[in-house]
Amino acid sequence: MATSQPEMSRTLASGSDAQYELVCIPCHSKHFDKPAHGYCIDCSEHLCSECFKYHTIPKPIRHHRLLDSNSMPQTQNLNDNSTAVDNLTTPCKDHTGKILKLYCNDHNMLLCTICVALKHSKSCNVEYIPDISKKMLKSDVLHDIIERTEEVMNRCDSIKKQAHGNANKSSSSLRKALADVQKCRSDINRRLNELEAELTKTIDAAIQQNGKGVDSIETICDDIKKDVQLKNESLTHLNETKQANNLFVHMHETAKLLDSHEENILAIEEEDRPEEYQFVPNKTLQDLLQQNNSLGVLSTINTVPIQSSHIVSKHQTAKEKPPKQDNVLVKSGESEVQTSLDIVSTTDSNTMQSLSQRITLLGAKLASQYPHQHGRVETSSSQRQSLRSPQYRDIKPSKQAEILVRTSEDVSECWITGITEVSEGHLALIDCINNSIKLCDSVNKKVLSSLSFGKTYKDQPCDVTSISDKVVAVTFPYDHLIQFVSVSNKLNIMNQKIKTDGHCQCICYHQDKLLVTYGKSGKLEILDMKGKVIKSITTDTTDTFSIFCRSVYVQANNEYIYVSDCRTNEIIMLDWSYNVIGRCKDIKGPRGIVVLKDNSCIVCDMGGNAVYHVAEDGRSSKIITTDVSVPWAVCVNDQQDKLYISSSSDKSCNSNYRRRDYIYVWNI
Secondary structure: OOOOOOOOOOOOEOOOOOOEOOEOHHHHOOOOOOEOOEEEOOOOEEEOHHHHHHOOOOHHHOOOOEEEOOOOOOOOOOOHHHHHHHHOOOEOOOOOOOEOOEEEOOOOEEEOHHHHHHHOOOOOOEEEHHHHHHHHOOOHHHHHHHHHHHHHHHHHHHHHHHHHHHHHHHHHHHHHHHHHHHHHHHHHHHHHHHHHHHHHHHHHHHHHHHHHHHHHHHHHHHHHHHHHHHHHHHHHHHHHOOOHHHHHHHHHHHHHHHHHHHHHHHHHHHHOOOOOOOOOOOHHHHHHHHOOOOOOOOOOOOOOOOOOOOOOOOOOOOOOOOOOOOEEEEEEOOEEEEEEOOOOOOOOOOOOOOHHHHHHHHHHHHHHHOOOOOOOOOOOHHHHHHOOOOOOOOOOOEEEEEEEOOOOOOOOOOOEEEEEEEEOOEEEEEEOOOOEEEEEEOOOOEEEEEEEOOOOHHHOOOOEEEOOOOEEEEEEHHHOEEEEEEOOOOOEEEEEEEEOOOOOOOEEEEOOEEEEEEHHHOEEEEEOOOOOEEEEEOEOOOOOOEOOOOEEEEEEOOOEEEEEEOOOOEEEEEEOOOOEEEEEOOOOOEEEEEEOOOOOEEEEEOOOOEEEEEOOOOOOEEEEEOOOEOOOOEEEEOOOOEEEEEOOEOOOOOOOOOHHHEEEEEEO
16 A cells, blocks of 8 residues: 655755755654665665665564665655654564554554555555644544543542541451450450359358358267267266166166167268269350350441442443443453452341452452552452352242152161262162162152162161262261262172271262261361372361361362261351351251252251251251151252152151152252
8 A cells, every 4th residue: 555745856955064965864863964875665765875784684674675876766755754654663563573654544453564464455444654643633532541541540549548548447447346356355254254253152152061061960979979978987887886776777768868869870871971063064155165256256337349440431431331240250370260349238247258358359350450560469269259149049849759769679668868860860879778779760750770788787878979870989887988889771889999088978979079078077088089088178277176076968069068067067168278168057957968050059957857948158048848857868950950858758748658768859
């Protein structure tokens, strides 16, 4: 594409002592003139002998085409437009050695000559920058950009000022909270001192009463001893002096007196039995002190949002404003984490984070946009979780059917302690009473196959998890064993097995890992498929307290691990950094767990004869049915929204047949 330039006839160039018809353009830009000796076609510039000699030596311009003095153009334009190109120094990022000299109006792009040739068609409106640059001087566009830069700087100053104010306000509230903590502790200490004083007073009174009792017994015993001693001396004297008549009378009186005293002594011996005491602490107080937040929690009263990270100029139209986003993707190093930046005021301590954590999240977003600024800010999993909404769908289950799972080989009433879906319509069941695993057709409601593991207590299975549609893994607590079982055509024990370090109870498979609970020891282990321990979890990540007392069932998805604890009666939720991110303490006897697509979970409450729906954060839960008795194991089919629950009976049915021989199908 050619751009027209006005021609000048051969004129004299001024600006130095000497004047020449054609001058060297590079030297002329430095305000001194030398006669032109040649011409560069690619630069469109006349060159002096020295510039001509060295022009093609540097690598970026080594390929330039030169014309000697006989072939070079004999006209030259030294007005402002002709030298403006010398001020264009921004290199093209796509083409080495090329300068951005052109502008495409259609694509709003700066271009070099190669960009135009390769990427922009002849129909594009491409202009030479020196031809249009003067239009920008004192233009409305320039004025608008300058106004916007000032607006951005002013808003940054405002944000900084507001941030300082918010931080001071937050710090002031924290200092008040600290004073309230100290006052709370002082009130507790005062009340404990009062209770201690009351108990001390009671104990002191009992000690004094013991002393009075001893004094009374001593007095009685001394009186009896003195009375008997006098009678003894009198009898001795009468006997020695041979006063037989008086001796007989005194003997008779003394015998009666001894009878009376012996009765008194016997009464004292029977009543004076040692009363020993022991201090029995207040159980409610003990349970309170064992809770994580027994003294209290730090909750937000309100939150004052700092300015949005999207700064929208008043010059932008509504169409140009950034769209509102509920979730922003924040890059931390090489990973991407999804965090909600919505700011919601609340007085409930279980929903939002503090202002400092919000600023941390904002810093993470800015760090991803400006990675060269002071390193990076990473977002922890606990921060991600705390900003999630605890909402979950409303579940109203209705009973659909029941499936008889007892077979002719069973010698006892069934007890289904483990359920897993191995394929669409097929369930694997653990019948711990009959030491067997069963393959069940949930569509046709019948048992397809049953496999007994033996007759001893070591052969008793506990739980099952699906590895694939052909393989499941079964736990044997008393044998410290995880056994793999084929469920492809019929049930068969496979050669693959894993010996565990302890009483393995329940199991869950997730992404080539096995999660195993050890009920008695309160431990959770993460194993690879060969049995190697990846992680053993007994305490929190700071090694300060036990996470589990008696872990029972375990389930997991891509974000969380869910464990039921039958001693503390709670559902404990961990992230995959093994941080505790939630606890549900409403359940009386939690057993089987199943995780739904929205990260909430359904839990069998064996102690409360109910089934619970627990929110993702673990702090919200509700009963979805009480039409069960001692519910134990549970499984879900997400595609068909069906629940499979094992329980000892169904309250809605008054039949007399054995209810533990069935599993119940519910629509959710």
